[in-house]
Amino acid sequence: MVIVILLSLALIKGLPGEPEIALVIGEPYEAMRQRSSATIDPAIPEVVSFNIPKSDARLRFIDPQYGFVTPQARFFTIIFNNELINSVRMSPQIEPLLLDDTLKIVLDLQEQWLQGGWIPIRVKDDPPFADTPQWRAQLRDEYKGGTSYWQAGSQYQLMLVVGRFEDDKRPEEERYLITLAIAKPWVKP
Structure with a gap:
């Protein structure tokens, strides 16, 4: 273990x-x-x-x-x-991931941000991700996915997006893509 x-x-x-x-x-x-x-x-x-x-x-x-x-x-x-x-846009993964693996990465990133002083913003409409039945159901819905915004003082913002991804290599599996964008603040908190 x-x-x-x-x-x-x-x-x-x-x-x-x-x-x-x-x-x-x-x-x-x-x-x-x-x-x-x-x-x-x-x-x-x-x-x-x-x-x-x-x-x-x-x-x-x-x-x-x-x-x-x-x-x-x-x-x-x-x-x-x-x-x-000016900014970074990336998917912090090598390939589309299973939901459990996706949540591990997303929750680890959010924990790092919390420890570093980042604050989730726009939480009414776009709350931080969590490993809950509600979040899992939302992420499994190919038309919904999820987005979360975070801010570091007045210096930076980031947007974290997770969505279903049709993986041609594994068409029978539910796979997910994480997108992370970091820049100077661009949306109102």
């Missing part, structure tokens, strides 16, 4: 040596490239664009107060404007 728990934590937190992108919103893009162990192309000067790491990588959000770490991601974009990091 202890080995299973340790392996689960390793999958969520990441193993040492896994490629990672280490960044904070608003910093120079080149500082992120130099600090990160995942390979990513340089920014294009004086434009708004995005780049994708050359391999699967986890995100290490390095703000000293609001930092957190995601599992490895295959879909991972870093958006920049005039060589400054």
Whole structure:
């Protein structure tokens, strides 16, 4: 049992040596490239664009107060404007996951955010995710899914979305896709 728990934590937190992108919103893009162990192309000067790491990588959000770490991601974009990091959009997973595995990742991320001082916002319409029968039923409904918004002081917001995903590799299984977007605040709390 202890080995299973340790392996689960390793999958969520990441193993040492896994490629990672280490960044904070608003910093120079080149500082992120130099600090990160995942390979990513340089920014294009004086434009708004995005780049994708050359391999699967986890995100290490390095703000000293609001930092957190995601599992490895295959879909991972870093958006920049005039060589400054503007936002991140990613799916903190390598492939569509079963519901139990999806909830493990989502609940771990929310716990990291709570511990770091992030506050859930818009909770009346978009409450934080929970492992409850109501949430499971909502996520299983392919037309509903779920969204949760979080804010870190006046510096950052993030949006976490979970939805059913039709996986061509496993058409008989219920699979889920997690989407995470981080930027400076863009919605009213």
